[in-house]
Amino acid sequence: MAAVLPSWNDGPGKRAIVDFVAKVTREGGPDYVAPPERIAVFDNDGTLWSEQPMYVQLQFALDRVKALAPQHPEWKAQEPFNHLLAGDMKAFMAGGEKSLMAVVAATHMGMTTEEFSRTASDWIASAKHPRTGRPYTEMVYQPMLELLAYLRANGFKIFIVSGGGIEFMRPWAERVYGVPPEQIVGSSGKLKLETRDGTPVLLKLPEINLVDDGPGKPVGIQTHIGRRPIAAFGNSDGDLQMLEWTTAGDGPRFALLVHHTDADREWAYDRDSHFGRLDKALIEAQAKHWVVVDMKRDWKTIHPPVNPAEAP
């Protein structure tokens, strides 16, 4: 047991994972699943990396508002940008989804996919987490990186299915998680082909295509993957329908929730959190005997070591 998933403490969570993988890969066994059907889906925020004190992509959007403000003098007197530029997060959050969408439109749309990709790449290469000072791409969970590698080594194909933006994740997910762009499912806006100086470009239109969260996750899975996963991993109510959809299929199925219980090493939150609220899904996980990882109890380490040579 110690050889696999070294950052996981021995316990029911790790045992359930290893047992599931053993049974679906045992050729001739009653629960054998052929490799093409070994599809596993992972939420990103709060499941593969930290989502506190706010979603990473929200921090990106806020930083972009500041960077773009000199080109938009009108924002000083325009909600919700005025609140952000004044650093009044409380007033901004009071604007709810409308404010958020205004910021998404101003920072994620009206440019080509290549321009946006470059902007996201540049930001993620330099931005630092406000608490730890580490790059966000080091705020990933070491036990989950090991789980991704373990599943891949056992013939699973891994997809990220996130409420976050598909074009925000693609530039770095292959390097950080080993998940290529074509295996990223996320929220998206509509695109339009245009020609600029004789060259085709794809323009990101100010119109939502898919909100890949909650009931949108099975829609994203069907649209992009086209078959039902046999294993699903999440951490919040936004993952509930993905776990239900996955486990409603025939044959062996696996569902796991990461429960953030470690205020010392990461954060402790569930039903009252602004980001990654976990309430209904936790109740259903208990009723349906899904695996619930208690981060404090089950994980030996949280993030990869600052010095990669110290990795397990």
Place this chain on the structure above:
Amino acid sequence: MAAVLPSWNDGPGKRAIVDFVAKVTREGGPDYVAPPERIAVFDNDGTLWSEQPMYVQLQFALDRVKALAPQHPEWKAQEPFNHLLAGDMKAFMAGGEKSLMAVVAATHMGMTTEEFSRTASDWIASAKHPRTGRPYTEMVYQPMLELLAYLRANGFKIFIVSGGGIEFMRPWAERVYGVPPEQIVGSSGKLKLETRDGTPVLLKLPEINLVDDGPGKPVGIQTHIGRRPIAAFGNSDGDLQMLEWTTAGDGPRFALLVHHTDADREWAYDRDSHFGRLDKALIEAQAKHWVVVDMKRDWKTIHPPVNPAEAP
């Protein structure tokens, strides 16, 4: 040369394919492309299988109208269904896109994804091509099957990018082409998660999500694949923007059009065809020196042999 692509005659088309694959796979060479970036996209209708005397999926839709007619007595007096039920294809075609959409809505929407998948699977298992009497899945092109295998053997990942319906192709494309559901890009309708008898289902709504044809093909590619292909294969004006998008990227690029020139063994058509019209793309192919396959000249065989033991 004879060992690879055995159903291709030696000539400029085959040589261009083999040269391209050699240069992008030569490690250390100036045109080397790492395996994850070896993305190839193929149109389906007219590129991988025959699209005459009409698109296969249109035949499926017409057959479904007939099969569903007893449940819809009102169709006898309702356009365009009355024309179809009377066998008057000319009157039906005169209705243009509006008629087509009415048939698509009646036959492809308002059911769950699993119900539709089963219907498409059942149909394709039993339907026969009107001229040859062979199953449609045997109306594929043997030289293109060899090309798919050759590219895969050289580390390419293959996606189908078709104007046809994504959910229509997925049930059989893995068996017929070796392309799994998650590597199928196609036209799609919107989906909605619902609960039926306590079980989640995805309902196919009567609303278009993506028309994956013409300018929609680069949109479909970016949405599903998230990186630019290095090779693209098509046969009609509906593939023009896909070939332009593919070849507009940096580094080595490959674009190929199948030109249907063989009235004896298949069909001969281009600028005047109702299905798979090839006009602008042929002009651009000549201007840009894309490879144009002359089916009559370049292909030794068209379809796989009726007896699989006779395959090259």
